[in-house]
Amino acid sequence: MPLWYKGIIPEHLAVRNNVGIFDITHMGRAIITGPHAQAFLNNVTTNDVSALTPLSAQYTTMCNQNGGIKDDLIISQLEPNKYFTVYNAANRQKDHNWLQQNAATLNAKVEDASDQIAMFAVQGPKAEATLQKIVDIDLTKIERFKCAWTKLANTKTFLSRTGYTGEDGFEVFIWDTPLTKPEKATTAWNSILEAGEEFKIEPCGLGARDTLRLEAGMCLYGNDIDETTTPLEASLSFVVKLKKEIFIGKEALVKQKADGIKRKRIGLRMLEKGPNPRPKQEVWRDNNKIGYTTSGTFSPLLECGVAMAYVSTEHAIEGETVSVKVRNRLQKAEIVKFPLYNPTRYGYMREK
Amino acid sequence: MRVLDYEIPDKLYYSKEHEWLHLENKEAVIGITDYAQKQLHEIVYVEIQKKGTEIKQLQTMGTVESVKSVSDIFSPATGKITQVNTELSDRPELLNQDPYGKGWLAKVEVADPTKDLAKLLTPQQYAEYIKSLEE
Numbered sequence: 001m002p003l004w005y006k007g008i009i010p011e012h013l014a015v016r017n018n019v020g021i022f023d024i025t026h027m028g029r030a031i032i033t034g035p036h037a038q039a040f041l042n043n044v045t046t047n048d049v050s051a052l053t054p055l056s057a058q059y060t061t062m063c064n065q066n067g068g069i070k071d072d073l074i075i076s077q078l079e080p081n082k083y084f085t086v087y088n089a090a091n092r093q094k095d096h097n098w099l100q101q102n103a104a105t106l107n108a109k110v111e112d113a114s115d116q117i118a119m120f121a122v123q124g125p126k127a128e129a130t131l132q133k134i135v136d137i138d139l140t141k142i143e144r145f146k147c148a149w150t151k152l153a154n155t156k157t158f159l160s161r162t163g164y165t166g167e168d169g170f171e172v173f174i175w176d177t178p179l180t181k182p183e184k185a186t187t188a189w190n191s192i193l194e195a196g197e198e199f200k201i202e203p204c205g206l207g208a209r210d211t212l213r214l215e216a217g218m219c220l221y222g223n224d225i226d227e228t229t230t231p232l233e234a235s236l237s238f239v240v241k242l243k244k245e246i247f248i249g250k251e252a253l254v255k256q257k258a259d260g261i262k263r264k265r266i267g268l269r270m271l272e273k274g275p276n277p278r279p280k281q282e283v284w285r286d287n288n289k290i291g292y293t294t295s296g297t298f299s300p301l302l303e304c305g306v307a308m309a310y311v312s313t314e315h316a317i318e319g320e321t322v323s324v325k326v327r328n329r330l331q332k333a334e335i336v337k338f339p340l341y342n343p344t345r346y347g348y349m350r351e352k
Numbered sequence: 353m354r355v356l357d358y359e360i361p362d363k364l365y366y367s368k369e370h371e372w373l374h375l376e377n378k379e380a381v382i383g384i385t386d387y388a389q390k391q392l393h394e395i396v397y398v399e400i401q402k403k404g405t406e407i408k409q410l411q412t413m414g415t416v417e418s419v420k421s422v423s424d425i426f427s428p429a430t431g432k433i434t435q436v437n438t439e440l441s442d443r444p445e446l447l448n449q450d451p452y453g454k455g456w457l458a459k460v461e462v463a464d465p466t467k468d469l470a471k472l473l474t475p476q477q478y479a480e481y482i483k484s485l486e487e
Contacts, residue, residue, distance in 0.1 A: 007394050008419045207420055273441070275397060276417055298396040298419050327415065 001026060001206050008207035012300040015165050015212055016346050019124035019196050020204040023189065024171075025179075028092035029113045030099060032083040040108035041075060041083060044099065044248055046231055048241040052077040055147040057160050060239050061231045062087075062098070063249030067256060068227035069234065071095050072219060074171075076147050076160055084158070086119070086171070088221045102248070117158075118177040118185035122192060123169030123212075125350070126199035131170060133195040135159070144168070144348060153191040155184045164209065166216025166339050168348040214295050214306060216347065217267055217338020223279055224265060224294040224308050232256055233310065235265045235338075263291060264316040267340050268324065270305035271332040277307035282325040283333075290315045293324060299340065306340050307333070355479040356486055359386040361452055365428065365469055366478035367410065372452065373428040373472060375465055380429050383456045384416065384447060387482055392418045395447045398440045400425070400458050405433045407460065409468050414457065416447065425457065429468045435459040 001023050004011060014020045032041060041049040047060035057076040061069050071094070073087040087095045092114060099110045122131055128139050135150040135157070142148050147160045158173040172192070177184045193201055210220065219225045225234045232240060232253060242254055270277060277296030282289050291311030299306040307324060315322070318337050323330035343349045353360050364372040370388035374381040389395065400414035407413045413427040436458050440446060447455040462468060473481060 003420070004393070009394050211419060275399060275415065275422075278422060298417065300419065 004205040004207045005203045008205070008211060009300040011202050011204040011208035012211050014200060014202035015124045015167055015204060015208065016301055016341075017125070018200045018202075019122065019126035019130050019169075020202045020208065021189070021192055021196065022121040022123070022204050022209055023119075024121055024209075025118045025185070026089040027114070027119055028087040028089060028095055029117055029119065029173075030085050030087075030096065031078075031111045031113050032085065032099070032103070032108055033081060033111070034108040035081055036106045037081050037083055037108045040103055040106040041085075042244060042247060043106065044102050045073070045075065046241065046247060046249065046253075047075075047239040048244060049075060049083075052083075054079050057145045057147055057162055058239075059162075061225075061236060062095070063231065063247075063253070064227055065249060065252065066227075067230040067232075067249040067252035069221075069225045069229055069231060070098060070227060071221060072225060072236070074160070074162055078158075084113075090222055115179045116176065118174040118182065118188070120172040120174070120189060120192065121163050121165075121169065122172055122196075123163045123165040123167045125168060126196065126201075127167070127169035130192065130196035130199055130201060131159070131172070134191050139170075153184075153188045155188060157188070164216075164218055165212040166218070166341070166347040167212075210295075211297050211300055214297055214308065215299055215301060215340045217308075217340065219265075219308075220295055229310070230256055232261050233263050233265065261313055263310045264313050265294070265308060265310055266316050267336045267338050268293070268307040268309055268322070268333040269302065269336045269340060270307075270324070271321065271334055274305070274331050275326040275329070276305035277324045277326055277331070277333070281307075283309045283311055284323045284325060284330055285315055285320075290322065296324075301341055301346065305331075305333075311335075353475060353479060355482055358390065358482055359452070360475050360479050360482070362475050364452070364475065365472040366475070366481075367426060367428040367472055368481060369410070369426040371426060371428045373468075375462065375469070378462050378465060379434070380431070380460045380462045380465075381456050382413075382428060382458050382460055384425065384451055385478075386451050389448050389451045389455070392416060392421065392423060393448070394418050395444045398444045398447060398457070400436045400440075401433060403433050403436055407431065407433060409471060416444075427460070428472055429460050429462045430464065431460045431462040433458050434461050
């Protein structure tokens with residue numbers, strides 16, 4: 001996957017306004033099976049896996065004993081006792097080892113499927129219309145975070161109405177397509193591009209993937225979350241179900257919640273024209289350093305600098321003005337809620 | 353001349369940091385090369401030191417940002433900035449669209465042109481340098 005094809009800005013805007021396609025075959029994927037698959041996943045992740053029904057998906061995190069995030073991932077239930085999970089490319093080996101290690105005690109089988117399934121993301125307000133032309137099921141029936149099996153370009157394909165852009169769209173898994181035999185994946189990619197031509201589809205690279213997810217308020221592992229941040233600090237408490245009987249990291253998270261969460265992940269929008277915020281820059285308020293940025297970029301949609309930052313909880317208040325220290329100058333920014341764009345105009349919640 | 357995919361005008365001098373310099377008597381116009389703008393791609397912010405600032409050859413005189421990256425601009429000459437292209441603050445994309453024209457960065461009163469030119473590349477030398485980078 002290149003950084004860009006045509007350019008980060010046109011690719012980014014294609015996804016916000018029309019549709020874009022990403023080749024994300026580099027991501028990690030595993031299939032988890034066995035009579036105790038659900039119990040196993042419930043133990044290694046923070047969300048409630050028992051809430052999943054066949055052909056539905058959930059966003060979740062996987063923590064270490066200290067509550068630090070080992071990775072964030074999506075789990076889909078294919079059928080009872082059979083799950084499919086997608087995690088970050090950079091964590092492929094680490095996650096696989098962790099899953100294997102923990103599965104042993106619970107009699108679940110973890111199979112690395114990363115190199116056996118090709119993966120694309122088709123994202124944007126015209127994603128459904130694009131794919132509808134080349135699949136054999138009614139896509140309007142698939143709600144967000146629901147999945148389906150279909151045939152796409154004559155190939156067995158798993159569709160999940162999920163993504164990493166904030167827009168409506170699908171993640172498209174071309175099944176049984178080993179890396180050594182990519183022909184089916186190439187055919188599918190070309191079919192999607194052809195179907196999307198009338199909607200001005202653009203192939204998109206890593207650059208647009210990053211700016212899109214940042215505007216949407218989604219975390220990038222290694223930047224915004226890692227083993228030293230907990231999901232509670234990362235403002236991901238909606239995927240932490242402390243009512244679950246046990247899961248790895250629960251004790252630490254329960255304690256952190258009781259003691260008070262000291263810092264929180266927030267969104268920033270620069271208030272003045274000037275240099276753009278970048279990762280690892282200090283955030284200041286009234287002569288006090290209150291935190292640091294973890295991601296930062298120029299936003300192609302908002303046409304201003306935007307960032308994610310961790311700041312001490314007492315300062316994590318939407319609407320407050322803070323400063324980001326960019327190249328030794330304090331630049332004013334407003335703390336804003338995610339997504340950073342107006343959700344009635346952009347993103348999957350937009351008014352049609 | 354055009355080398356590979358890059359425009360390299362004949363009347364300019366070049367630095368290995370991909371800045372160009374156009375010299376007339378002691379006044380120089382400074383900018384970034386076509387190669388630089390194509391490498392940076394989608395320039396969204398430019399910042400040059402203020403008018404009146406003394407700058408030194410091959411030292412930082414500003415910053416250019418693309419969506420994903422931040423790069424220093426190194427001065428190809430030693431002297432005093434006499435004018436800055438203020439249009440770039442509203443239209444940084446001029447650096448991509450017209451790096452040798454409307455995308456100029458600054459004008460500089462050069463202290464010792466002969467000394468500065470000795471450390472810069474001729475168009476032919478810069479062309480060879482670009483080719484070596486693309487190999």
